[in-house]
Amino acid sequence: MDNGATMHLAVSLFSGIADRGVEPEFSRLASFVQRAEAAKLDMVLLADSAPAAGGGAVNSPMAFEATTLLAALATVTSRIGLVAAASTVAHQPYNLTRRFASLDIISHGRAGWHATMAQAPREAANFSRPDGFSSDDFRRRTEEYIGIVQGLWRGWDADALLFDKAGGRFHDPDKMHLLDHQGEFFSVRGPLNVARSPQDTPVLALSGLSEPDFNIAARTADVILLDDGPAEDTKARFDDLKRRVVACGREPDAVKVLTNVSLEDGPTLAADRLDQRFRSKSCDGFNLLLPARPSALDDFMGLVLPELRRRGLFREGYRGTTLRSHLGLAGGGDQ
Amino acid sequence: MTAQMKLGAFLWATGHHIAAWRHPKAHVTAGIDIDHYIQLARTAEAAKFDMIFCEDAAGLREADIGIASQTSRSIGFEPISLLSALAVQTSRIGLVSTASTSYNEPYGLARTFLSLDQLSGGRAGWNLVTSASPIEAANFGATGLKPHADRYERAREFAEVVTGLWHGKLGASGHDGQSFSVRDPLDLPRSPQGAPVMVQAGASDVGRDLAARTADVVFTAAQTFEEAKAFYDDLKGRMAAYGRGPDDIKIMPGVAPVVAETEAEAREKHEELQELIPDDVGLALLSSYLSISDLWRYPIDGPLPDLPESEGMKSRQALVIEQSRRDGLSIRQLARHFAGARGHWRIVGTPAQVADELQARFEGGAADGFNVMPSYFPGELDAFAALVVPELQRRGLFRRDYEGRTLRDHLDLKRPA
CATH class of the missing domain: 3.20.20.30 (Luciferase-like domain)
Structure with a gap:
């Protein structure tokens, strides 16, 4: 676990951020992520460009669906966390759970699922639900969905696989657990047909929260992404969330609250701003929304990061190999 | 070309x-x-x-x-x-x-x-x-x-x-x-x-x-x-x-x-795999092929018993029964045969x-x-x-x-x- 002295840093990946050139799009995105890895950032958030999956420049169309892109990026990186957005409307929970469990094994414990509590206005119409869901239904459905995903991820005990050729025992049936979930929106028997995650479970990052979602996030999320706002508001929101985390019986550090920040300022100003926000304890770190120009990451790495490191606000290197270990979360798998 | x-x-x-x-x-x-x-x-x-x-x-x-x-x-x-x-x-x-x-x-x-x-x-x-x-x-x-x-x-x-x-x-x-x-x-x-x-x-x-x-x-x-x-x-x-x-x-x-x-090596390699099939796994697969559930009641080294006709799987069942009678296969041999190939075309050679x-x-x-x-x-x-x-x-x-x-x-x- 970390002591809270240093900030966590994520960077959002979207199309305009990578070099435009003759290289294929994947190579350009891979090069971006490799540079973020060289800078030892905790994780890259892969936006999913489905119509109305979110909004703004972060969702300008990419050539790839986020989970497939994550799998490919996992093979050309070795330490950085890779978190993909995937919609609860576009996937059945069993299928989404499998995808991320598999991504976590492919990446050796560096994968995360970015789910949003906000219903994308146009999306449901492409998934045979022209009328979408009411806000209340969507909230209850998402909550149930997350419970299924996390339950399925825990269906195999860490020592369930025996690989005992001579004895003819591939796994221990007592260490494989059915989910037997029957709820308002879904029923899922389980178990998952993908092995347990190398980092215990993939990381769950939640965004799009409104106040009624705070308890759901406090109970289930590993990372909460919040939009920036006036200092006193973000501080109050942070304290409120951490109180709720404790009320759920979790350690306050078991959930990392990151603030989305657009970095359009010069380097010293940017470092000051992050410093100020972090030291006032209004977040555990930041999700960087860089300007849509290829040099933006280099500028951040070359100018802002050294300043943050000089002030002792960001670690020099990775502590472990899993995303949980970068984030200082329990169950990192390699502490 | x-x-x-x-x-x-x-x-x-x-x-x-x-x-x-x-x-x-x-x-x-x-x-x-x-x-x-x-x-x-x-x-x-x-x-x-x-x-x-x-x-x-x-x-x-x-x-x-x-x-x-x-x-x-x-x-x-x-x-x-x-x-x-x-x-x-x-x-x-x-x-x-x-x-x-x-x-x-x-x-x-x-x-x-x-x-x-x-x-x-x-x-x-x-x-x-x-x-x-x-x-x-x-x-x-x-x-x-x-x-x-x-x-x-x-x-x-x-x-x-x-x-x-x-x-x-x-x-x-x-x-x-x-x-x-x-x-x-x-x-x-x-x-x-x-x-x-x-x-x-x-x-x-x-x-x-x-x-x-x-x-x-x-x-x-x-x-x-x-x-x-x-x-x-x-x-x-x-x-x-x-x-x-x-x-x-x-x-x-x-x-x-x-x-x-060589053909002998290929046969040996196939036989080695067949030997590794656990009896209950073979029986389970054969049972599902035959759409019956109580095959385990019969001696595994004995012949296939007379079976009632099942719905839906008639042609496959007939094929298995015919093969067991023709080649004089025991239940174990038959189970291994079907569990190994699972109905696919096998070439050993x-x-x-x-x-x-x-x-x-x-x-x-x-x-x-x-x-x-x-x-x-x-x-x-x-x-x-x-x-x-x-x-x-x-x-x-x-x-x-x-x-x-x-x-x-x-x-x-x-x-x-």
Whole structure:
């Protein structure tokens, strides 16, 4: 676990951020992520460009669906966390759970699922639900969905696989657990047909929260992404969330609250701003929304990061190999 | 140039033989080892296979947990994430995955496969299946299985929406059908090969019609030449009704070869695998073949008892009973026989013998190529690549190098307009 002295840093990946050139799009995105890895950032958030999956420049169309892109990026990186957005409307929970469990094994414990509590206005119409869901239904459905995903991820005990050729025992049936979930929106028997995650479970990052979602996030999320706002508001929101985390019986550090920040300022100003926000304890770190120009990451790495490191606000290197270990979360798998 | 056969490398868990994982040389941790799969993909690519193929099911393979724990098939990679990883670790070989029309939505599936196609530079394919397993159904809140015809009607509409999205031909009003509605076109660039390749495996009458209407490639299971030939002629004969030519679909039966330098070695290798099948696993598979539940009551080294006729599986049951009587097989021998091959065409022999058999079916008009199902990994894929592929190349039956870049190029398929 970390002591809270240093900030966590994520960077959002979207199309305009990578070099435009003759290289294929994947190579350009891979090069971006490799540079973020060289800078030892905790994780890259892969936006999913489905119509109305979110909004703004972060969702300008990419050539790839986020989970497939994550799998490919996992093979050309070795330490950085890779978190993909995937919609609860576009996937059945069993299928989404499998995808991320598999991504976590492919990446050796560096994968995360970015789910949003906000219903994308146009999306449901492409998934045979022209009328979408009411806000209340969507909230209850998402909550149930997350419970299924996390339950399925825990269906195999860490020592369930025996690989005992001579004895003819591939796994221990007592260490494989059915989910037997029957709820308002879904029923899922389980178990998952993908092995347990190398980092215990993939990381769950939640965004799009409104106040009624705070308890759901406090109970289930590993990372909460919040939009920036006036200092006193973000501080109050942070304290409120951490109180709720404790009320759920979790350690306050078991959930990392990151603030989305657009970095359009010069380097010293940017470092000051992050410093100020972090030291006032209004977040555990930041999700960087860089300007849509290829040099933006280099500028951040070359100018802002050294300043943050000089002030002792960001670690020099990775502590472990899993995303949980970068984030200082329990169950990192390699502490 | 005379036509050459197409070859798929069917990657499945530790191997296609039910007891593969117990083989001393099988890579037992395949289901959690991405580097193992990257190596298999590179082996298949170096051998110039047209494609890698991954099957899929959204649940366990065995209803009985105890039986499941004696096979290696309860855990493995989810295939779309697996192939996406392989896409950037290979450069020429096709990447085909199964995905079910029963538990997906066409918009999401079309988008995901198009993304795989983009990552691979036009090497992706989708194997359309409908799900009939109650084990899968229980993971998707289904209260009961839909009748066969309904599943296929859903599949037909599903395929129509997916190809419409891939071809950019979904009208301005989108799609509003019986099972699905879609409003927007896909938000990804058009496929580098026009559209990902459509694969199918259904052998029933409605399945064949759906294949003739929509598929570029069909995988089938056929034990004998006559069976394979009848299927081939029937399916090619259906193409005209959908305005398509016989060459617009490639028919690739599965083949499970066990190959070694000498016939004796090959037989020994096969026998070694058969010996590794646990009795209760063999019995469970044979029981499901025969649609009976109390086979364990009878002495395992004795003959098959007289069985009541079951519904639905009549022809298969008759085949098993006939074989057991004809060859005087005990229950154990019969169980091993069926558990090992699982109804697929098995060839045990030298590279020349395997090549002879493949050549006979290819030139006899019973196959356009084969989906190769190695009995265990990596050894048996290595053996096929090292022994059989060069033999086929010597005979001019298989390419020595790739000529094109996309999966459609490899398969000589037209690029959709």
